[in-house]
Amino acid sequence: EAGVAQSPRYKIIEKRQSVAFWCNPISGHATLYWYQQILGQGPKLLIQFQNNGVVDDSQLPKDRFSAERLKGVDSTLKIQPAKLEDSAVYLCASSQGQVNTEAFFGQGTRLTVV
Amino acid sequence: KQEVTQIPAALSVPEGENLVLNCSFTDSAIYNLQWFRQDPGKGLTSLLLIQSSQREQTSGRLNASLDKSSGRSTLYIAASQPGDSATYLCAVKDSGGYQKVTFGTGTKLQVIP
Numbered sequence: 001e002a003g004v005a006q007s008p009r010y011k012i013i014e015k016r017q018s019v020a021f022w023c024n025p026i027s028g029h030a031t032l033y034w035y036q037q038i039l040g041q042g043p044k045l046l047i048q049f050q051n052n053g054v055v056d057d058s059q060l061p062k063d064r065f066s067a068e069r070l071k072g073v074d075s076t077l078k079i080q081p082a083k084l085e086d087s088a089v090y091l092c093a094s095s096q097g098q099v100n101t102e103a104f105f106g107q108g109t110r111l112t113v114v
Numbered sequence: 115k116q117e118v119t120q121i122p123a124a125l126s127v128p129e130g131e132n133l134v135l136n137c138s139f140t141d142s143a144i145y146n147l148q149w150f151r152q153d154p155g156k157g158l159t160s161l162l163l164i165q166s167s168q169r170e171q172t173s174g175r176l177n178a179s180l181d182k183s184s185g186r187s188t189l190y191i192a193a194s195q196p197g198d199s200a201t202y203l204c205a206v207k208d209s210g211g212y213q214k215v216t217f218g219t220g221t222k223l224q225v226i227p
Binding site: 004042091106 | 118148150155156157158159160163203205213214215216217218219220
């Protein structure tokens with residue numbers, strides 16, 4: 001079974017530039033999550049999708065971050081414009097359902113904003 | 115608001131030792147608790163998932179327990195090996211609201227040969 005795929009693995013951009021990350025979840029997984037992990041901290045949930053609908057985006061900085069999951073499969077997370085404090089690893093995860101199902105994570109995208 | 119704490123933040127043990135990692139959470143209204151392993155520069159690997167109705171789960175040398183009423187979980191690693199060196203994270207999924215998943219900050223484990 002293929003795992004959660006993310007790209008790119010690394011990205012370096014200047015502040016005020018825009019950037020986009022891509023995630024392809026495990027086939028058949030209805031729930032998709034985007035997390036932000038700042039160095040030395042645990043992952044923080046940014047947004048959760050159930051199929052192509054948003055379940056929770058309460059911690060997503062909506063003035064600069066956006067995410068979509070068209071057709072309920074793969075997803076993109078965009079930051080525009082980026083700030084220095086956005087430097088982090090962005091993790092995508094998927095699970096079969098919302099409740100009591102195991103979450104599987106991709107390898108993440110390490111973003112450095114300079 | 116759910117808060118998840120992991121103690122200690124770092125742990126160094128000699129190879130072969132049994133060890134316990136701790137995770138505590140403030141709101142006992144949870145669906146499940148999941149333990150993950152994270153290697154440097156890598157994503158998270160799921161180790162064990164404990165449903166709220168369960169007391170423990172075992173996989174190989176790993177045993178995780180859950181005491182929902184006291185807001186605690188432990189991850190027991192038997193006969194530790196250098197390959198166990200990694201950061202261990204616990205995450206709880208709330209049963210109310212958005213069923214939000216909250217992670218702890220992790221315990222960085224080093225097993226010395």
